[in-house]
Amino acid sequence: MRRWLLxxxxxxxxxxxxxxxxxxxxxxxxLSLESYLVPSPAEIASSLWENRGLLAENAWVTLKExxxxxxxxxxxGVGFAIVMHRWRVVQDAAYPLVVASxxxxxxxxxxxxxxxxxYGIVPKIVIVALICFxxxxxxxxxxxxxxxxxxxxxxxxxxxxxWQLLWRLEAPAALPSLFTGxxxxxxxxxxxxxxxxxxxxxSGLGHLIQSxxxxxxxxxxxxxxxxxxxxxxxxxxxxxxxxxxxxRWR
Amino acid sequence: MEIELGGVAHSYGDLQTLxxxxxxxxxxxxxxxxxxxxxxxxxxLELVCGLAEPTAGRIEVSGESKAxxxxxxxxxxxxxxxxxxxxxxxxxxxxxxxxxxxRREQARAAAAALFDRFGLAGFEQARPYELSGGMRQRVAFxxxxxxxxxxxxxxxxxxxxxxxxxAEMQEWLAAALRSDPRTVVLVTHDVxxxxxxxxxxxxxxxxxxxxxAELSAPAPRSADRDAAITDPGFVAVREAALRALREGSR
Numbered sequence: 001m002r003r004w005l006l007x008x009x010x011x012x013x014x015x016x017x018x019x020x021x022x023x024x025x026x027x028x029x030x031l032s033l034e035s036y037l038v039p040s041p042a043e044i045a046s047s048l049w050e051n052r053g054l055l056a057e058n059a060w061v062t063l064k065e066x067x068x069x070x071x072x073x074x075x076x077g078v079g080f081a082i083v084m085h086r087w088r089v090v091q092d093a094a095y096p097l098v099v100a101s102x103x104x105x106x107x108x109x110x111x112x113x114x115x116x117x118x119y120g121i122v123p124k125i126v127i128v129a130l131i132c133f134x135x136x137x138x139x140x141x142x143x144x145x146x147x148x149x150x151x152x153x154x155x156x157x158x159x160x161x162x163w164q165l166l167w168r169l170e171a172p173a174a175l176p177s178l179f180t181g182x183x184x185x186x187x188x189x190x191x192x193x194x195x196x197x198x199x200x201x202x203s204g205l206g207h208l209i210q211s212x213x214x215x216x217x218x219x220x221x222x223x224x225x226x227x228x229x230x231x232x233x234x235x236x237x238x239x240x241x242x243x244x245x246x247x248r249w250r
Numbered sequence: 251m252e253i254e255l256g257g258v259a260h261s262y263g264d265l266q267t268l269x270x271x272x273x274x275x276x277x278x279x280x281x282x283x284x285x286x287x288x289x290x291x292x293x294x295l296e297l298v299c300g301l302a303e304p305t306a307g308r309i310e311v312s313g314e315s316k317a318x319x320x321x322x323x324x325x326x327x328x329x330x331x332x333x334x335x336x337x338x339x340x341x342x343x344x345x346x347x348x349x350x351x352x353r354r355e356q357a358r359a360a361a362a363a364l365f366d367r368f369g370l371a372g373f374e375q376a377r378p379y380e381l382s383g384g385m386r387q388r389v390a391f392x393x394x395x396x397x398x399x400x401x402x403x404x405x406x407x408x409x410x411x412x413x414x415x416x417a418e419m420q421e422w423l424a425a426a427l428r429s430d431p432r433t434v435v436l437v438t439h440d441v442x443x444x445x446x447x448x449x450x451x452x453x454x455x456x457x458x459x460x461x462x463a464e465l466s467a468p469a470p471r472s473a474d475r476d477a478a479i480t481d482p483g484f485v486a487v488r489e490a491a492l493r494a495l496r497e498g499s500r
Binding site for chain 1 (some may be wrong): 321325332334346393403
């Protein structure tokens, strides 16, 4: 109970302070802005309700991009981690490239991917997958490498082939680490999806936030940000739930 | 001879762990290896099992000298039970059979037949964390036995147990080996345990280890551990082994 009450209490406190600061016009005055540019939580909630259809429609687009991107990163990342673990030469050759891939700013490559793949869902999936690939791959590889060496010897003496060793010992042992990677991915996936939509799209929460800038619809922008955060939190919760079901021995 | 070692030496880089070990183990006999901590007892066991290669000398198991052939004839029981937490007790016990390609139900049935004999009836579906220390060790031994290999390599199998459970497990293991005789190499730092469970005990010196004494356990031994270890003949051999151990440690 305490686990939930404390963060909820803090959120309520921050929202209360925000409401107080915006309702009195203190923030708008301090920033020398019109009051509609600094909406209160109540105004944002009102906008969220009024635009619920539009927000849900765009949230579904962004959610699809996020989920498909994460699944692609999961499939490729886990596969690649297994290949690197199985063949040391591949790991030595490719690991620096995996790390280097994270140094490329997504803002730079997003427009290039739009040029290559068009304005549809594909470049968004690729961008989300590229961002999620690193935490999934690195955590899966670390999990595979962290297996107890004595357990490996024991399995070898129990007739285990290389693939049986992977399937019966290394892969289950790597699951907790892999789930850590998935949870990190779920957090960064909305950021990647929004960047991807900014680079070129006709729908999605990122697109909505960008187009609302032109009309100074700050309350709806905040509402969209809230929906994005709620999506990320729900996905983390869902991942934790799946983890508890799958990694039952922890 | 089931196992033959001639002039076996081993080094980790510049660190020499074993120096010219000569040892013979007859089929269906138990040989105990005792020595100071870190003298290379476990390394010697790994060499016998084919999990490592000596830097000098010759090792043969059932007449086979190649590492993979030795490994095919030896089952290793490591110091820690290393039961896989994602499997039930029965699935841990039948791991070797599954690795040999046996279907899950068939492998479970084969292992289940031994659960009753090993005092584990009713715990087939239990997860490792639901078992006591002694039960975990019994499942680990069962897993080693079920592999069906002629040589069992036991690496301090009861080191992690409390004194009472340890004594019970020694009695239990002696009975298990009487009913299902195998060629056993038992590594332990407990002279009493080695003499109670083995037909012959080799005392190793400090690193680089060599055999400083080979002692025959007094025979016939009582199945009752308390009676066996208080027998004057047993006490005399134990004192001789301890003297050799002290001299080898200087």
